[in-house]
Amino acid sequence: MKVLVLNGPNLNRLGIREPDIYGSETLEQLEKKLLIVGKSLEMEVVCYQSNHEGALLDQIHDAEFNGFSGIIMNPGAFTHYSIALRDGISSINLPVIEVHISNVHSREEFRKISVTAPVSIGQITGFGMYGYEMALNAMKKYIEGREGNGQVTKN
Ligand code: DQA
16 A cells, blocks of 8 residues: 655745744654654555645646555645645545644634645644654555445545
8 A cells, every 4th residue: 555645835844844833843754754654554655745736736646647545645835725736636536634733723714724625535633743643544544444344435
């Protein structure tokens, strides 16, 4: 099982950026940890970060062709307004789990809106970096369920 972890704009600045909100761990440290967690779950994890909407969109479009079974995505600020990413997610046949490090519902009003969550299978928000690990576990359960243990799934 191969899973793509996508991080959007400004997430390359983790560790430096507003550490009171996003913590002191860097993106590199997070990605290293996710590869290890993925291994323990018998999942191959591939990580990609971009500050550019189109580059993220290309990754979404190519994911199935590149052999991925699902996408875990923190779209950063694009969450709140990118109809292009939303439509991109809708256009593919892979499950997407949305992750936010901070609790977007306890912050500014504009962060409470996610245009991408309704086309994702679920959203994990407010558990810090651990949210990505939760998403890996959830993705594994979801995909395994879809492969035949009777769970109800979207895709
Ligand atoms: C974020 C929340 C977004 O509102 C913000 O624009 C980010 C990070 C999070 O992980 O908490 O860049 O997605």
